[in-house]
Amino acid sequence: MSDEILQQQINDLLNGTISEAEHRTLQDRLKTDAAARHVFRERMDLEAGLRTLFAADVSDQPAVTSPKPVSELRRPDWWRWRVALIATAASIVVFAVWWTQRPDRARPELAEQPRQTTPQEIQPTERLLGRLVQQADCVWQQAASLQEGRFAPGTIKLTSGAAELRFDSGTNVVLNGPCELAIETGDSARLLAGSVFVDVTEVSNGFLLATPEAQIIDEGTHYAVALDSQATEVHVFDGSVIWTPTEFGTDFEDRIPSGEARRYLRGDPGRAHRIPFGKRQFVRRIEEAVRATGGGDLLAYDGFENLAGQLRRGRSGFGWAGGWESAGRGRGSLAEVIDAPPGVVFGIERSGRRLLALRGGDSLRREFEKPIALTSPSTLFVSVLVSQQSSVDEAGSSLQIVLEPASDSVRYARRHSVTFGISSEGRPFVNNAGTIDESALLLTVGEPHLLVFRYEARARDAVGSLRIYQSGDTVEPLPPTAWTVHGTASPGPMEFKSLRITQGTGSATHVDELRIGPSWNVVVGPTE
């Protein structure tokens, strides 16, 4: 157990946010580790000392806005001094109890959150603080603290690309390469170079970002920080932050509200320079980096990173009008989002990612931000990662991915939908407005497959084709000449308003990395 963990546990103890398990761990360590007890007593001496000094003349303290200077906290007479001293000693043994019992103690939100399971590959002494949820075009120079999609305290250097770290404490940090970040604790980090975007979510208890010359304390916020050789820039998108220089004795504090930006020179962090807000371009969400990877041509994307829970419903991906909604009769919970298995699949790093786990009978619909209107001729591509999780070959267990036409008529929309997917027998199929074509290929349950669907709108009709990639296949950089399923041409719709995913009742499927775009390379292009 590192000192960082010990310090964090003592902090949690003092703040009243320690969990029962952590309290037990702390107690066990203190019983057996003399050095830890030394650290603990040092902290308790500090706490008790502060109480002693500031409580000594509390009865005649004026309003809080005019504190008595420390220099005026004179040493009391011998007896008072001795009492203060012994109260200090007493506090050493009672402080933990006092703090955990104090009336204003808030229920610890973080303390009640379940801890993530530690992967075997990571040393038990390292504290896992969160996960690397997404990355785009990342070239890492130093990423020792990143293991199996999780991260521990340490310094990470990102040469290029963008990566999103999600702290278990509820804060998301997007690194915009080149960037160097020292992860210190579960709710604090130190930016050493480059820029980051920080999203302190509503479930977080706060996040502290240190720079070479100051600390930035959030007040429930979205903000971005960029370092250069001369200065630090802070842009606040939502909420506010407090900038406090770290130099001892500096009596400067700057609150930066939403919609404003400041620049602080390295040698004079106590003076704020207002700068135009948003002048710098920060990667605020990793999806923006993915969008950039697609040359800005991706029409819609969902990595299913944020679907879990009510709070983030509708927040994942881009190119959508709202969130996923149930397309079934019931209005129950949406499909689950779970951890993706680690490893690289078709060039996509899956470690630390999430995916959509469809159960039998799940049916979800999401509307596009704007209806996708096709001209004649034009082409639309859809790619998606799919892995069947249970045995098939029983009626009603197909996976259907449906492009739904823009129409006020439910009957028309149903009859003119364009569908691709995996049949109940486990065979890829295309259903172009009622004309079904199926492949003889039988997909293996449990194996990941990349499905790429092409919809060609022609002068008089349209045709759908489906290419299936299996594990070990190389994805071509250009559209293939041979397709797994080549659909029959039929008069198809020219405008789509939504996409539906429906899982038959008899099976379960994992779905991820849904991309919709106008060209092959946009939907299958590398994400790393």
Place this chain on the structure above:
Amino acid sequence: MFQKTSIVLWKKMSEFDRDGSFFHWACGIAFNEVRNFLTVQRRSRLQFDLELVELLAQEAAEEESLSESRLEALRRCLSQLSKRQQAILQQCYSGTESITAVAKQLGRERTALYKQLARLREKLLACIQLRLAQEGTS
């Protein structure tokens, strides 16, 4: 507990033998108070058990002079803080207001105040350690 222990010490001051160790005498009283407190609070969910409390108390008594040095160093380190930082500490440690109330008065989030307090403590600890090292006390 802090206040109650202080009051008990005041009340029992007449019983103190001035030729003996005040620290050890007072620690004994404080320990009894803690034990009583733990007994009353036995049903509470999170508290150190008596074995650990005894161990900490024993070692605290052995570190009497070090604690004294730390307190003196703290006094000096506090004077190096800005007036605003001192004011924040005073409000939080005066014992008259909850952290929530102080945060409200300062017009900031409670969690943000916790963060600032944590950093101030870090600063003070580093300062104290430096001073003690310079004095050869630690």
